Amino acid sequence: MVKLKLPVIGPKTVDQLLMEAGFRPNFKSRETPPVICYEGNIDGHEVEIEFLTDQKGAKEDTVIEVQKGLNAQSLRFISIPLTNVIEVEIDDIPVGDGSSLLKVKIPSPEAYIFHKGLVFVRRKRQQKKAKDLYYIFDILANCLELRERIIKGLKELKKAYPHSWFRRFIRNLELNFSSVISDGVMLVLSQRPAGAFPNLNDEQFKQYVLGILQEFIGEIKSF
Numbered sequence: 001m002v003k004l005k006l007p008v009i010g011p012k013t014v015d016q017l018l019m020e021a022g023f024r025p026n027f028k029s030r031e032t033p034p035v036i037c038y039e040g041n042i043d044g045h046e047v048e049i050e051f052l053t054d055q056k057g058a059k060e061d062t063v064i065e066v067q068k069g070l071n072a073q074s075l076r077f078i079s080i081p082l083t084n085v086i087e088v089e090i091d092d093i094p095v096g097d098g099s100s101l102l103k104v105k106i107p108s109p110e111a112y113i114f115h116k117g118l119v120f121v122r123r124k125r126q127q128k129k130a131k132d133l134y135y136i137f138d139i140l141a142n143c144l145e146l147r148e149r150i151i152k153g154l155k156e157l158k159k160a161y162p163h164s165w166f167r168r169f170i171r172n173l174e175l176n177f178s179s180v181i182s183d184g185v186m187l188v189l190s191q192r193p194a195g196a197f198p199n200l201n202d203e204q205f206k207q208y209v210l211g212i213l214q215e216f217i218g219e220i221k222s223f
Helices: 014-020 079-083 109-122 126-142 144-160 163-176 183-190 202-221
Strands: 024-027 036-042 045-049 052-055 062-067 070-076 085-095 100-107
Touching: 014 024, 052 062, 070 109, 079 085, 079 100, 079 109, 100 109, 109 126, 109 144, 109 163, 126 144, 126 183, 126 202, 144 163, 144 202, 163 183, 163 202, 183 202
Parallel strands: 052 070
Antiparallel strands: 024 036, 036 045, 062 070, 085 100
């Protein structure tokens, strides 16, 4: 994540330094300015680099130039998953001589759920909205060993960010999981992978989704 205005340090911009390092820009949108992804190779591994910045206020997500030649996607609430992270090891990607594993930072489960619960209502495409909600459901339903951590983590996130964000998070979920025919339940159903929950037909699956989310909402409302 970069600042809204990124100062140039030294004689060259970040865009110029990336180009000299062998990265090439891939324009991923037709807007002006466009979303740009830099693609290249580091130690034999293909790498993609994108720049993000935290959007302030209630404006729509957009792309801005943060430095000459360098565009960043300005996204609401993006600070949540980017600053609340855990480190994991990727066991099938050796590093260097193969004696160590690749370590990467990913959003913590609680930050991931908090972020998804805030942004899904801002999605323009229903499919992306549905994916956000399915990811929330999937973690809550299939990662029971993380449940205590998620609840404790959300309590801390409530303290760390504006209270209005947490109220919005709860309201978004309540409005979409109030009954078995609510939009959220139907969207989760639309993303159900083939073979997932094989013992449940669609009606039973919807009831299961509703139960999982309403139980979760009840827990976080008690904070």
